[in-house]
Structure formats: C-alpha cells, structure tokens
Amino acid sequence: MARTPGRFARFQALLEEFYVAPYRGAVARARRDEDDLFMLFVYSELMGVPNPASYYTLELQPILLERFHDWHTRMGLEHSPLDHFRCC
Amino acid sequence: MRDDIDYIPTNRFVLWGHHFTAVAGAAPIIGPGIAVIWGWLPAFIWVIVGTMFFAGVHDFGAVWASVRSKAKSVGFLAGDVVTPRARTLFMVVVFVLLMMVNAVFGVAISDAFQATPSSVIPAWTAVFVAVVIGILIYRMHVPLLWPTVVGTVILYAVIYLGEAVPLSLTAGMFGLPVGAQWILILFLYAGIASLLPVWLLLQPRDYINGIQLFVGLGLLYGAVLIANPTIVAPAINANLPAAAPPMFPLLFVTIACGAISGFHGLVGSGTTSKQLDKETDARFVGYLGSSGEGALALVAIIAATAGFASRDEWAEMYTNFGDGGMVAFVTGGASIVAAGVGISNQFAATLLTVMAVLFAGTTMDAGVRLQRYIVQEWGSIYGIPVLQNGYVATGVAVAACLLLAFGAGGASGEGGMLIWPLFGTTNQLLAGLTLMIISVMLVKLGRPAKYTLIPMIFITVMALAAALYQLLSLYREGGLLYPLLWIDVAIVIIAIFVMLEAGSAFMREKRAFEARANA
Numbered sequence: 105m106a107r108t109p110g111r112f113a114r115f116q117a118l119l120e121e122f123y124v125a126p127y128r129g130a131v132a133r134a135r136r137d138e139d140d141l142f143m144l145f146v147y148s149e150l151m152g153v154p155n156p157a158s159y160y161t162l163e164l165q166p167i168l169l170e171r172f173h174d175w176h177t178r179m180g181l182e183h184s185p186l187d188h189f190r191c192c
Numbered sequence: 193m194r195d196d197i198d199y200i201p202t203n204r205f206v207l208w209g210h211h212f213t214a215v216a217g218a219a220p221i222i223g224p225g226i227a228v229i230w231g232w233l234p235a236f237i238w239v240i241v242g243t244m245f246f247a248g249v250h251d252f253g254a255v256w257a258s259v260r261s262k263a264k265s266v267g268f269l270a271g272d273v274v275t276p277r278a279r280t281l282f283m284v285v286v287f288v289l290l291m292m293v294n295a296v297f298g299v300a301i302s303d304a305f306q307a308t309p310s311s312v313i314p315a316w317t318a319v320f321v322a323v324v325i326g327i328l329i330y331r332m333h334v335p336l337l338w339p340t341v342v343g344t345v346i347l348y349a350v351i352y353l354g355e356a357v358p359l360s361l362t363a364g365m366f367g368l369p370v371g372a373q374w375i376l377i378l379f380l381y382a383g384i385a386s387l388l389p390v391w392l393l394l395q396p397r398d399y400i401n402g403i404q405l406f407v408g409l410g411l412l413y414g415a416v417l418i419a420n421p422t423i424v425a426p427a428i429n430a431n432l433p434a435a436a437p438p439m440f441p442l443l444f445v446t447i448a449c450g451a452i453s454g455f456h457g458l459v460g461s462g463t464t465s466k467q468l469d470k471e472t473d474a475r476f477v478g479y480l481g482s483s484g485e486g487a488l489a490l491v492a493i494i495a496a497t498a499g500f501a502s503r504d505e506w507a508e509m510y511t512n513f514g515d516g517g518m519v520a521f522v523t524g525g526a527s528i529v530a531a532g533v534g535i536s537n538q539f540a541a542t543l544l545t546v547m548a549v550l551f552a553g554t555t556m557d558a559g560v561r562l563q564r565y566i567v568q569e570w571g572s573i574y575g576i577p578v579l580q581n582g583y584v585a586t587g588v589a590v591a592a593c594l595l596l597a598f599g600a601g602g603a604s605g606e607g608g609m610l611i612w613p614l615f616g617t618t619n620q621l622l623a624g625l626t627l628m629i630i631s632v633m634l635v636k637l638g639r640p641a642k643y644t645l646i647p648m649i650f651i652t653v654m655a656l657a658a659a660l661y662q663l664l665s666l667y668r669e670g671g672l673l674y675p676l677l678w679i680d681v682a683i684v685i686i687a688i689f690v691m692l693e694a695g696s697a698f699m700r701e702k703r704a705f706e707a708r709a710n711a
Contacts, residue, residue, distance in 0.1 A: 120336050121206045122402065123329065125467060126214065127395040128200060131330075134389060 499524020
C-alpha cells in the first residue's frame with residue numbers, strides 16, 4: 105500500500121511527460137520568440153524605434169544583454185548588428 | 193547537443209508512446225480494409241512479415257541514422273550521404289506525399305461522416321475538449337490526470353448525444369454535394385489548426401488521440417478475444433471484381449502503414465531522434481513503434497474479414513476495388529465490439545468511426561503544418577518572401593491538397609480514394625529511399641547492409657511496378673490531362689533518379705571502405 109502513492113506519482117509524471125514531450129520544442133520556441141520580441145522592445149531606442157516606456161526599460165538593458173547576444177548569434181550575425189552598441 | 197528546446201532526452205517508454213501515436217493514423221485501418229479484397233491471407237502475411245523484416249528495420253534504421261548524424265532528418269541525410277540534389281528531390285517527394293495524405297484522409301473522413309452521421313457531434317466535440325484541456329494545462333496549470341479522465345469520459349458520453357442527434361449536411365448547399373462540403377470544412381479546420389499555438393489545439397488533440405489509440409486497441413483486441421468471431425472472408429478471393437487490379441504488386445502499396453511506410457522515417461528522424469536518451473533506445477522506440485502499427489493493421493484485417501455475418505454480406509461490401517476501407521473497419525469492428533463488450537452495434541459503430549476520424553484528423557493537422565514548414569523553407573531558399581508568411585504558406589498547402597482531392601474525385605470529391613494506391617506507391621518509394629540512405633551509411637561503417645538492402649530492393653521494385661501499372665490505369669481513367677497521371681510520372685522519375693544517385697553513392701562508399709581495409 106505504501107508503494108501505491110509512489111507508483112501513482114510515477115504514473116502521473118509519465119502521463120505529464122507523454123503530454124509535454126511531442127511539442128516541448130515548439131512551445132519552447134514560441135516562448136523564446138515572445139521573449140525575443142520583448143528584448144527587442146527594450147532595445148528598440150538603440151534601433152531608432154521610439155519607446156514610450158524607455159525610462160523603465162532602460163534598467164532592464166543590462167539584464168537582457170546576454171539575451172541580446174544570444175539572439176544575434178541565433179540570427180546568424182557574428183557580431184551585434186548595431187554599430188554603436190557592442191555585446192561581444 | 194541538448195538545448196532543452198529541440199534536443200532533450202526523454203524516457204524511452206514516453207518516447208515510444210509519442211512515436212507510436214505520431215505514426216499511427218488512419219492508414220493502418222484504410223489500407224488493410226481495402227486490401228482484404230484479395231483475401232485475408234495475403235494481407236495477413238504482408239502485415240506480419242512486413243512489420244518484422246521491413247517496417248521494424250526501416251523505422252529503427254531511420255532513427256539510428258538520424259541519431260548518428262546529429263539528429264538530422266532523412267531529407268538532410270539524403271543531401272549529406274547522396275548528393276544535395278537528391279535532398280531537394282527528396283523534399284519534393286515528401287511534399288507530394290503530405291499532399292496525398294491530407295487529400296485522401298480528408299476524403300476518408302468525409303465518407304465516414306456521411307456513412308455514420310452519429311459520429312459528427314462526437315468527432316467535433318473532441319476538438320472542443322482538446323481546446324479546454326489545452327487551456328487548463330497551459331494557462332491554468334491544472335494537473336493533467338483529472339482533465340484527462342473527465343475529457344475521455346465526455347468524449348465517450350457524447351457518443352450517446354451523437355446517436356440521438358445524427359448530423360448530416362444538406363446536399364446543394366452553396367451548390368456543392370455533401371462530400372465536397374465536408375472536405376472544404378475539414379481543410380478549413382486543418383488550416384486554422386496548423387496556425388493556432390500548438391498548446392491550444394494540436395498538443396492536447398495529439399494527447400487525446402494517443403489515449404484513444406490505446407483504449408481503442410485494448411477494446412478491439414479484448415472484444416476479439418471474448419467474441420471469438422469467425423473469419424467469413426476467403427483466404428484467397430477467387431471471385432475478384434472484374435476491374436480489380438492484380439495482387440502483385442498492388443498489395444504492397446495498398447497496405448503501407450502496418451507493413452512499411454516511408455512516412456515513419458520522416459517522424460522518426462524529424463522529432464523522435466532529437467529526444468532519444470541514448471542510441472540503444474532507437475531499437476526500442478523505432479522497432480516497437482512499427483510493431484504497434486502492425487498490431488493496429490492486424491485488428492483492422494480481423495474487423496474487415498470476421499465482422500460480417502456471412503461471406504455474402506462480406507462480398508456485398510467488396511464489390512469494387514477501393515471499397516471497404518474505413519467503412520469495412522467500422523461495420524465489421526462494430527459487430528465484434530458489440531458482441532464482445534455487450535454494447536449496441538450503433539454505439540460501437542459510432543465509437544470506432546470517431547476513433548478512426550480522430551486518427552485521420554490529427555494526421556491532417558500535422559500534415560498541413562509540415563507542408564507549411566516546407567513551403568516556408570522553399571520561400572527562404574528560393575528568395576520568395578511571400579511564401580515565408582505563415583498564412584500564405586498555409587493557404588498554398590491547403591490549396592494543393594484541395595486541388596488533389598477534387599482533381600482526383602471530381603467536383604463531389606467522391607472517388608478521391610483513387611489517390612490511395614498512388615499514396616501507397618509514393619510512401620513505399622520514400623521508404624525505399626530511406627532504406628537506401630541507411631544502407632549507404634552502413635556500408636560506410638563497414639557494417640553488413642543486407643538487412644536493409646533486401647527490403648529496400650523488394651519494396652522499391654514493388655512500388656515502381658505499382659507506379660507503372662497505375663500509369664496505365666490512370667491514363668485509361670482520365671486520359672493525358674488527368675492530374676494524377678502527371679503526379680505519378682513525376683514521382684517515378686524522381687524516385688528513379690534519386691535511387692540511381694543513391695546506388696552510385698553506395699558503390700562509391702563500398703569501394704572506399706574496401707580500399708581503406710586493404711591499405
């Protein structure tokens with residue numbers, strides 16, 4: 105009887121994995137695209153796109169710098185696409 | 193290579209379940225349901241021998257080959273192992289195959305809805321249940337078990353509603369016959385489904401499909417064991433309809449999934465290989481995945497041969513080649529399930545129709561989505577920006593499928609099952625190409641290639657023979673302007689070309705290995 109909760113928990117975990125596994129990549133890519141879009145909003149002023157919330161997003165720039173670097177690498181750009189802004 | 197997005201090791205039992213439910217569509221039901229016109233024995237032998245020595249080797253080999261090549265798909269491997277041109281042509285074959293799968297499944301579902309109007313409400317309720325499960329799991333983070341149980345209960349309970357309120361479309365609406373209306377609705381749905389976020393519809397729908405598959409298989413085999421039906425169909429049918437094609441080579445393309453199917457290699461090398469925990473899991477996942485498919489095909493044969501009261505009743509179902517299929521599976525399977533489980537024949541028929549429609553529907557969803565990716569990739573490769581737009585790419589994919597469905601079956605879409613042998617031929621040629629690629633990789637490693645070469649030679653010869661036979665019958669059917677004729681011609685030419693290039697690569701690698709060994 106004591107082993108039943110353990111087996112039940114394992115069964116639930118397997119069921120969750122069965123649900124998640126086929127589309128894990130697609131969901132993670134969709135989330136990554138949303139996060140990339142937010143990151144681009146944060147850096148939009150550097151690209152010449154006015155950002156009405158720049159006073160607030162300015163303090164997020166150091167936090168998202170790694171993400172910016174990761175993004176331009178994934179886009180196939182060896183270095184930052186912005187001449188006046190270098191991350192690597 | 194782990195990146196927790198595409199490449200993430202997964203428990204092999206979960207991965208097997210995912211691989212099996214991804215490859216199991218309506219094909220292992222429709223194919224055997226049509227092929228028993230030649231008698232139950234040839235279909236039975238081909239499914240058993242095919243699963244063990246063809247499908248198992250092919251599916252396992254495709255996963256292995258992909259894992260050994262950084263989880264690249266079979267199409268990419270064709271470019272690496274054969275030539276880049278082979279890869280391009282391979283992708284054309286893949287696109288045409290997806291077009292055929294979507295077209296023929298659209299027609300099959302349309303036929304099923306017309307034959308069993310009580311299945312309409314339950315089948316569409318599954319879409320609603322899937323969306324609710326998707327929202328509960330993804331947005332509200334509800335644990336999975338209770339939505340699964342409640343959703344499954346609702347799905348089966350709604351069958352009673354379906355029986356009480358059978359839905360049929362009215363002929364002549366928008367000037368279209370009923371079959372055409374259903375085909376248009378289904379492709380509209382498939383297009384929308386492929387564009388929605390995966391967590392909202394495709395993911396929960398695939399999940400429900402998987403649950404249905406295991407429940408359905410258990411129900412069918414359990415009913416067969418309890419009811420112990422008698423096979424009324426002949427072992428070899430000596431009274432074939434006049435226009436029925438010869439068993440050789442058509443049997444081997446009529447039953448594809450369940451014996452060997454190139455489509456499985458796409459799934460195995462496309463997603464399964466990226467989630468393999470270790471290489472040795474490839475055999476468990478690939479081989480057992482094809483075995484599950486074989487089990488589904490086997491029970492379809494039983495339903496289509498032992499579910500009728502008498503030989504005459506069976507013969508009435510099979511008056512022409514192409515008859516039977518899903519309808520035979522539902523009719524025969526319903527009487528076996530009713531006798532075995534003790535539910536009404538009507539309820540059992542609706543249950544099996546819903547099951548088959550769900551299988552076909554999820555393959556259509558996934559197929560249209562894959563076609564969209566291919567169109568977008570072509571837009572990127574050939575610099576056609578408009579094709580990279582998701583909506584445009586989906587429109588192109590759906591339009592191509594509709595062109596095929598109506599082009600083959602006329603304005604009503606009926607007779608669209610004419611596509612089935614051509615789908616089987618293309619599918620088997622793709623399987624042959626995959627086995628050839630695996631053989632080239634094996635010979636490069638100095639491993640024995642006979643276990644892949646022998647099935648490759650057999651299935652390719654049969655598929656090419658079937659394609660040539662179909663060329664003649666398509667020409668007689670519709671003349672030189674018949675679209676299917678030219679699709680058949682294109683497939684044959686591409687397949688021969690890629691096979692020759694692959695054969696040349698095989699000999700080249702063999703000579704190179706022997707030279708290294710003798711050095």
